[in-house]
Amino acid sequence: VMVWLRRTTHYLFIVVVAVNSTLLTINSGDYIFYTDWAWTSFVIFSIAQSTMLVVGAIYYMLFTGVPGTATYYATIMTIYTWVAKGAWFALGYPYDFVAVPVWIPSAMLLDLSYWATRRNKHAAILIGGTLVGLSLPMFNMINLLTIRDPLEMAFKYPRPTLPPYMTPIEPQVGKFYNSPVALGAGAGAVLSLPIAALGAKLNTWTYRWMAA
Numbered sequence: 001v002m003v004w005l006r007r008t009t010h011y012l013f014i015v016v017v018a019v020n021s022t023l024l025t026i027n028s029g030d031y032i033f034y035t036d037w038a039w040t041s042f043v044i045f046s047i048a049q050s051t052m053l054v055v056g057a058i059y060y061m062l063f064t065g066v067p068g069t070a071t072y073y074a075t076i077m078t079i080y081t082w083v084a085k086g087a088w089f090a091l092g093y094p095y096d097f098v099a100v101p102v103w104i105p106s107a108m109l110l111d112l113s114y115w116a117t118r119r120n121k122h123a124a125i126l127i128g129g130t131l132v133g134l135s136l137p138m139f140n141m142i143n144l145l146t147i148r149d150p151l152e153m154a155f156k157y158p159r160p161t162l163p164p165y166m167t168p169i170e171p172q173v174g175k176f177y178n179s180p181v182a183l184g185a186g187a188g189a190v191l192s193l194p195i196a197a198l199g200a201k202l203n204t205w206t207y208r209w210m211a212a
Helices: 002-030 042-064 069-090 104-116 121-145 150-156 180-211
Strands: none
Touching: 002 042, 002 069, 042 069, 042 104, 042 121, 042 180, 069 104, 104 121, 121 180
16 A cells, blocks of 8 residues: 555656646746846845745655656746746747746756765755755846846736736836846855755655655
């Protein structure tokens, strides 16, 4: 019965954890539609994206115990987001309307830390969690630089679900605007570590539930 239960749970997690956290990550900061505020709120998005990625990726990676699972997880997230991007494109919105966050390289670093330390869970949390928080803002800024003009996208194509009073206005330049990548990486590295530990703890709780 235990073998059957573990296998069933494993396949259930592929569906539930990966798919649902994709939707959660897309909606954390509403990054997928927020090309309008992308530059000003970049620090907030960096924290949201790195923490949402790391909690699911380390959870799933430690559950399987296989280095490479985090990258697989991030790939599923990316595919789902590109499907969403394609749906908006089909509705007549421009290619640049949806910004797809870059999760895969950061997840690769998480896998690498787990693999290089011979599947050491604590190294994955400490090193991997920190690397995800540090790297994700950098990859996402490179990604955002390829978007034609975030503000232009916002004014020409506001979200159809927004009421008129929510129509984006041009963001004011804040005090941290000079280096959003540095601030996002610093905050992301600090916060991704405890969130990675949470993901690992969720995994032990899951095994405890399965053994009960």
